[in-house]
Amino acid sequence: MSKIGHRLEPKTRPPEIRKKDFEEVELTISPEEAIKEASRDIKFCAAPCSFRGCPVNVNIPGFLKKVSEGDFKEAYKILIQNTPVPSITGRVCQQEIQCEGQCVLRRVGEPIAIGAVERFVGDWALENNIEIPVTSEKKHKKVAVVGSGPSGIVAAADLARMGYDVTMYEAFHIPGGVLAYGIPEFRLPKRILRKEFERLQNLGVNIELGVVVGTTYTIPELLKDYNAVFLGVGAGRPIFLNVPGENLAGIYTANEFLTRVNLMKAYMFPEYDTPIHVGKKVAVIGAGNTAMDAARSALRLGADVYVIYRRGRNEVSARAVEFKHAEEEGVKFIFWAAPVEFESNDGINVSSIKLMKMKPGEPDRSGRPRPVPTGETFNFDTDMVITAIGFYPNPLIPQMTPDLKVDDHGRVVVDIEGRTSIPRVYAGGDIVTGESTVIEAMGWGRRVARTIDKDLQKI
Amino acid sequence: MIKERQIIYKKELATNIYEMLIEAPKVARAAHAGQFVLIMVDEKGERVPMTLVDWNPEVGWIKIVYQEVGTSTIKLSMKKVGDEIYYIAGPLGHPSRVSKFGNVLMVGGGVGIPALYPIARELKRLGNRVITVIGAKTSNALIYEKEMSEVSDEVYITTDNGSKGIKGFTVDAVKLLLNNGEKFDAVWAVGPALMMKAVAEVTNGKIPVSYSSLNSIMVCGVGMCGACRVTVGNKTLLTCVDGPEFDSYQVNWKELTIRLQAYKKEEMISLEMLKGAGKV
Numbered sequence: 001m002s003k004i005g006h007r008l009e010p011k012t013r014p015p016e017i018r019k020k021d022f023e024e025v026e027l028t029i030s031p032e033e034a035i036k037e038a039s040r041d042i043k044f045c046a047a048p049c050s051f052r053g054c055p056v057n058v059n060i061p062g063f064l065k066k067v068s069e070g071d072f073k074e075a076y077k078i079l080i081q082n083t084p085v086p087s088i089t090g091r092v093c094q095q096e097i098q099c100e101g102q103c104v105l106r107r108v109g110e111p112i113a114i115g116a117v118e119r120f121v122g123d124w125a126l127e128n129n130i131e132i133p134v135t136s137e138k139k140h141k142k143v144a145v146v147g148s149g150p151s152g153i154v155a156a157a158d159l160a161r162m163g164y165d166v167t168m169y170e171a172f173h174i175p176g177g178v179l180a181y182g183i184p185e186f187r188l189p190k191r192i193l194r195k196e197f198e199r200l201q202n203l204g205v206n207i208e209l210g211v212v213v214g215t216t217y218t219i220p221e222l223l224k225d226y227n228a229v230f231l232g233v234g235a236g237r238p239i240f241l242n243v244p245g246e247n248l249a250g251i252y253t254a255n256e257f258l259t260r261v262n263l264m265k266a267y268m269f270p271e272y273d274t275p276i277h278v279g280k281k282v283a284v285i286g287a288g289n290t291a292m293d294a295a296r297s298a299l300r301l302g303a304d305v306y307v308i309y310r311r312g313r314n315e316v317s318a319r320a321v322e323f324k325h326a327e328e329e330g331v332k333f334i335f336w337a338a339p340v341e342f343e344s345n346d347g348i349n350v351s352s353i354k355l356m357k358m359k360p361g362e363p364d365r366s367g368r369p370r371p372v373p374t375g376e377t378f379n380f381d382t383d384m385v386i387t388a389i390g391f392y393p394n395p396l397i398p399q400m401t402p403d404l405k406v407d408d409h410g411r412v413v414v415d416i417e418g419r420t421s422i423p424r425v426y427a428g429g430d431i432v433t434g435e436s437t438v439i440e441a442m443g444w445g446r447r448v449a450r451t452i453d454k455d456l457q458k459i
Numbered sequence: 460m461i462k463e464r465q466i467i468y469k470k471e472l473a474t475n476i477y478e479m480l481i482e483a484p485k486v487a488r489a490a491h492a493g494q495f496v497l498i499m500v501d502e503k504g505e506r507v508p509m510t511l512v513d514w515n516p517e518v519g520w521i522k523i524v525y526q527e528v529g530t531s532t533i534k535l536s537m538k539k540v541g542d543e544i545y546y547i548a549g550p551l552g553h554p555s556r557v558s559k560f561g562n563v564l565m566v567g568g569g570v571g572i573p574a575l576y577p578i579a580r581e582l583k584r585l586g587n588r589v590i591t592v593i594g595a596k597t598s599n600a601l602i603y604e605k606e607m608s609e610v611s612d613e614v615y616i617t618t619d620n621g622s623k624g625i626k627g628f629t630v631d632a633v634k635l636l637l638n639n640g641e642k643f644d645a646v647w648a649v650g651p652a653l654m655m656k657a658v659a660e661v662t663n664g665k666i667p668v669s670y671s672s673l674n675s676i677m678v679c680g681v682g683m684c685g686a687c688r689v690t691v692g693n694k695t696l697l698t699c700v701d702g703p704e705f706d707s708y709q710v711n712w713k714e715l716t717i718r719l720q721a722y723k724k725e726e727m728i729s730l731e732m733l734k735g736a737g738k739v
């Protein structure tokens with residue numbers, strides 16, 4: 001193992017300190033560290049990288065080679081051919097099952113810290129205002145991009161670079177989708193998002209906030225003004241547990257809690273007007289990225305936090321490093337337990353959860369053991385609950401647009417290039433795939449931008 | 460030139476109740492009776508829902524009527540004509556399911572009366588016979604009497620202290636009408652949750668179609684946060700994207716009133732802070 005060198009572990013701020021604030025947990029590695037880590041690849045890896053782990057096929061050996069040579073600008077150029085915002089994907093991608101999961105060095109030792117190096121290159125480019133010039137000429141055609149999450153950001157940037165007049169519509173007062181309202185500051189600083197949107201505007205993208213497509217403008221109305229419409233409206237409708245007592249006061253969906261904290265800055269209440277109620281002992285239901293973000297936000301607001309999950313430690317679906325950070329910070333985990341009822345002492349506020357003990361059963365479609373009720377229950381006292389068990393596709397546009405075909409899960413139906421059932425209307429990201437990942441959504445944005453370009457060339 | 464989101468006109472209709480006209484052409488061109496907007500007074504503000512009381516698609520304004528109850532509504536009042544509102548999104552929610560019913564009963568309480576107004580106007584325009592009951596604590600607090608008269612065939616007034624009209628609550632007038640043998644094909648109630656609940660109880664079984672416009676606490680307004688969830692006919696629905704109007708006979712009213720109290724303590728802190736800052 002030592003022959004191929006140890007993997008670089010990015011520095012983090014100490015748990016006792018970071019759990020008291022919303023500043024970033026993990027630090028960007030230094031240029032020296034980046035060069036050293038990338039060189040590990042060049043020195044020790046003979047097998048060509050398959051890229052198979054990456055949903056958008058980033059040229060990993062290519063950018064690592066440039067980093068090892070200290071040529072960060074070239075590395076950046078290579079990266080952004082596939083991941084337009086390496087500062088973001090380097091921070092939020094599930095590297096352990098994607099690129100780093102497929103890294104050949106993993107089999108003989110420790111995989112390259114690809115995410116950390118990628119993030120370094122992205123941050124370096126942002127700090128040094130590296131802009132790769134656009135060469136295409138104006139197409140004099142207009143495209144509307146609906147939604148400003150990862151899929152919308154990439155679709156808008158690519159189309160603007162191709163020479164289209166792009167207007168982005170976002171319902172909220174701050175752009176970014178989940179990157180703005182969901183993922184907390186301590187994991188993805190908002191300054192990175194702001195820079196990204198400045199760059200979009202520099203590319204000529206016109207961003208209109210407070211527009212709810214479906215009601216403010218309908219799709220047919222947009223089609224009158226634009227040559228094409230891209231829908232990147234995400235999977236934002238929270239799934240409820242549907243167990244008795246779920247609507248008691250003190251029970252929040254993770255989206256409400258995170259929106260209050262991130263978007264409305266409730267952690268700065270009462271300087272900001274939006275209040276947040278934080279319990280003394282908080283139970284978070286679920287163990288995905290959303291649950292970790294909610295748990296760690298609640299912790300930072302002073303609560304004692306328990307994550308309750310119906311499966312086991314090995315099935316936690318959040319990024320491995322977030323799970324690790326959560327444990328380091330003192331979030332406690334209760335595995336193999338699922339809520340069957342929420343109870344209240346005063347008839348208003350939640351005071352305890354009746355939990356069913358679960359046990360592992362036959363593997364399900366995801367290959368993980370299915371959680372099976374044991375019949376045995378126990379009570380967990382709590383004064384606040386945050387549910388984080390997943391999302392449905394955002395139903396607003398489909399509701400208002402009868403011609404837009406959706407499947408029985410509410411996902412917008414598209415062909416492999418992103419065309420919907422309505423001519424000149426395209427879609428990508430979570431609205432098409434259901435709850436997925438930032439990089440998948442970005443991949444869709446890019447793919448659909450190409451389709452739109454191809455189709456608009458014809459007319 | 461009037462800019463988007465600029466306040467065009469503002470008037471105090473009764474103590475702590477204001478009518479405001481705001482430039483919002485994108486909303487005005489698409490608005491329907493029963494819909495609402497989300498407003499943020501400034502960058503640090505809350506997202507507060509306000510019903511569209513009136514709008515002009517040609518000229519591009521919208522009208523809201525609101526009561527000062529806490530930080531956001533007081534901050535809204537501190538804005539002057541010509542000032543800009545930070546953010547307005549809409550129209551949101553489903554339009555009222557108006558059609559030609561025949562006899563329709565409209566029940567409005569407090570700031571619910573202006574919210575009821577565009578629905579009554581639309582029902583009248585569709586040829587319904589519109590009977591209206593509106594109420595307030597006192598005659599001084601009663602608003603939109605004239606506007607409602609213009610779109611109703613008959614208007615009954617109630618005040619809690621009897622300073623005008625019938626002494627009592629709107630639901631008392633509704634009972635009187637029903638006891639007098641009046642027959643209605645549909646009823647709309649907009650006002651405090653307790654009023655809508657009471658109306659639902661006395662009309663259930665007597666009036667086949669019944670809508671209430673729920674005033675759940677909202678955050679996002681576009682169906683992703685779940686703050687405004689309500690139980691309607693044993694299903695969890697969202698007031699913002701599934702409502703705001705629901706079948707009054709199916710609404711779990713007890714739960715709605717519980718959830719409206721979730722932020723009592725924090726609302727007090729926020730208000731104290733606003734007062735402490737010497738802003739009011």
Ligand SMILES: Cc1cc2nc3c(=O)[nH]c(=O)nc-3n(C[C@H](O)[C@H](O)[C@H](O)COP(=O)(O)OP(=O)(O)OC[C@H]3O[C@@H](n4cnc5c(N)ncnc54)[C@H](O)[C@@H]3O)c2cc1C
Pocket residue numbers: 092093094146147148149150151152169170171172175176177178179182183211212213214232233234235236258289290291293319394396397428429430431435436437438439441681
């Ligand atoms: C809390 C949380 C943490 C996560 N952490 C990770 C992570 O660490 N790594 C990872 O890879 N993935 C993570 N994910 C998943 C990832 O964020 C999503 O897969 C991704 O953001 C989807 O992008 P999108 O562009 O499809 O939509 P979204 O990011 O959902 O953006 C959609 C946007 O469209 C807007 N919109 C919706 N309807 C309308 C309308 N009618 N008109 C105008 N605008 C509209 C919304 O307001 C929103 O801004 C996380 C998700 C959550 C909720």
Ligand SMILES: Cc1cc2nc3c(=O)[nH]c(=O)nc-3n(C[C@H](O)[C@H](O)[C@H](O)COP(=O)(O)OP(=O)(O)OC[C@H]3O[C@@H](n4cnc5c(N)ncnc54)[C@H](O)[C@@H]3O)c2cc1C
Pocket residue numbers: 495505507508509510511523524525526527528529530531532533570574673674675676677698703719720723726727
């Ligand atoms: C769809 C919809 C349409 C609405 N239309 C109007 C309108 O046209 N005019 C108007 O004056 N108000 C309307 N409301 C209510 C309005 O949004 C609230 O009064 C406002 O958010 C209060 O904010 P605040 O900061 O001033 O008070 P807060 O400090 O937040 O609250 C003060 C008091 O008001 C109560 N309250 C808080 N939020 C609500 C709420 N959403 N509904 C009822 N009571 C609440 C609190 O329980 C508390 O007692 C509407 C609400 C909804 C959901």
